[in-house]
Amino acid sequence: MQVIKIFMFILLAINMNANSKNKLTVDAINFSAEDQKNLVVFSGDVKMNRVNDKLYADKLVIKLKENIDNSGTKEPILYTATGNVYLEIVTLNKHYIAKGNKVIYKPLENKYIIIGNGYAEDKFDNRKLYGDKIYIDTITGEAKIDGSKKKPIRFIMQLETKEKK
Amino acid sequence: MAIDKFIYILFIIVISTQFVDISSNDKKVSKKEQPLMILENSIVYSINKNNMDKVVESKVFSKFKTTEVLEDGIIVTRDKDENINNILSADFMIKQNNDIELIDNVKYNKGNNISLNTSKLNYNTKTQIATNKVKFNAIYNKNTIDGTHLYLDTQNNIMKSKNTHFNIYTKDNNASN
Numbered sequence: 001m002q003v004i005k006i007f008m009f010i011l012l013a014i015n016m017n018a019n020s021k022n023k024l025t026v027d028a029i030n031f032s033a034e035d036q037k038n039l040v041v042f043s044g045d046v047k048m049n050r051v052n053d054k055l056y057a058d059k060l061v062i063k064l065k066e067n068i069d070n071s072g073t074k075e076p077i078l079y080t081a082t083g084n085v086y087l088e089i090v091t092l093n094k095h096y097i098a099k100g101n102k103v104i105y106k107p108l109e110n111k112y113i114i115i116g117n118g119y120a121e122d123k124f125d126n127r128k129l130y131g132d133k134i135y136i137d138t139i140t141g142e143a144k145i146d147g148s149k150k151k152p153i154r155f156i157m158q159l160e161t162k163e164k165k
Numbered sequence: 166m167a168i169d170k171f172i173y174i175l176f177i178i179v180i181s182t183q184f185v186d187i188s189s190n191d192k193k194v195s196k197k198e199q200p201l202m203i204l205e206n207s208i209v210y211s212i213n214k215n216n217m218d219k220v221v222e223s224k225v226f227s228k229f230k231t232t233e234v235l236e237d238g239i240i241v242t243r244d245k246d247e248n249i250n251n252i253l254s255a256d257f258m259i260k261q262n263n264d265i266e267l268i269d270n271v272k273y274n275k276g277n278n279i280s281l282n283t284s285k286l287n288y289n290t291k292t293q294i295a296t297n298k299v300k301f302n303a304i305y306n307k308n309t310i311d312g313t314h315l316y317l318d319t320q321n322n323i324m325k326s327k328n329t330h331f332n333i334y335t336k337d338n339n340a341s342n
Contacts, residue, residue, distance in 0.1 A: 023332060023333070023334055023335070024332070024333040024334075024335050025330065025331065025332050025333070026329075026330075026331040026333070027329070027330050027331075028329050028331075029327060029328060029329075030325070030326075030327060030329070031310070031312060031324075031325065031326045031327070031329035031331065032323070032324065032325040032326075033305065033322075033323070033324045033325075034321075034322070034323050035278065035321075035322030035323070036321070036322060040331075042329065042331070050335075062333075064306065073277055073278070073306045073307045074306045075306075075335070076333055076335065107335050
């Protein structure tokens with residue numbers, strides 16, 4: 001009987017963990033959804049949580065697409081955050097803190113794109129990235145940067161130096 | 166002389182209390198307006214030229230001079246374009262002209278897209294817009310939503326709210342995250 005109870009508990013824990021991985025929450029003062037436009041808009045103190053990632057912004061627009069299974073339901077394909085965007089991304093070996101004019105999250109590609117005055121800092125190895133567009137993969141934690149003529153890419157890495165006494 | 170005055174005052178008090186009682190009784194009667202008609206387990210069908218437009222079901226339907234009260238009421242309307250049923254139900258529904266006030270255990274359902282629970286809702290049968298100021302929870306495209314100050318345009322599928330908490334169930338591949 002005890003073994004069955006433990007087995008049930010493990011099953012429940014696995015199920016809860018799987019659910020939390022596929023769950024994304026958004027808190028905001030205002031919400032509006034227009035089915036015909038396939039858009040969901042949040043504004044005012046927007047907080048988005050996805051697994052361990054956090055996003056804060058003034059406005060978040062979610063674009064939906066109809067599911068292929070003909071159930072009549074829709075799923076999100078693009079998230080666009082604007083206005084005082086602050087982002088924290090946690091992967092296996094990276095912990096980024098990022099800011100930018102606009103942040104796009106593509107759930108099907110597992111990718112964040114920070115656009116305009118892009119800045120990302122990896123807390124694990126103190127790397128700082130600056131660029132017009134910063135791409136961050138949510139699975140591998142890899143970052144790719146695009147610069148522009150006016151704002152070239154800047155990469156800062158803090159090195160540990162041993163001072164001679 | 167003093168006895169005369171006392172009797173005179175007593176007379177005035179008695180007369181005035183009689184008037185007060187009568188006026189309050191009148192109010193009670195007007196508040197408890199008797200229904201003109203009561204139907205039990207009623208179903209009312211509204212049919213247009215082509216098909217059935219609306220179905221109204223209730224355990225007790227009471228018709229008053231200006232209002233209609235439905236207990237355990239259900240209103241089913243057909244969506245114009247999508248051929249989907251809009252189902253609205255509540256423990257009590259008070260209908261006055263085009264406005265319906267839904268009280269306690271209020272539920273709204275539209276196919277697989279929206280299902281809503283709240284304790285109070287105002288619905289206009291002409292505009293088909295539902296609003297409230299109290300807490301609600303809903304399922305919108307398989308995602309869950311909690312909030313207050315709901316605005317729901319059931320014909321144009323526009324939904325708005327305040328103080329919103331939205332849960333989205335995603336399919337993204339983030340197993341290693």
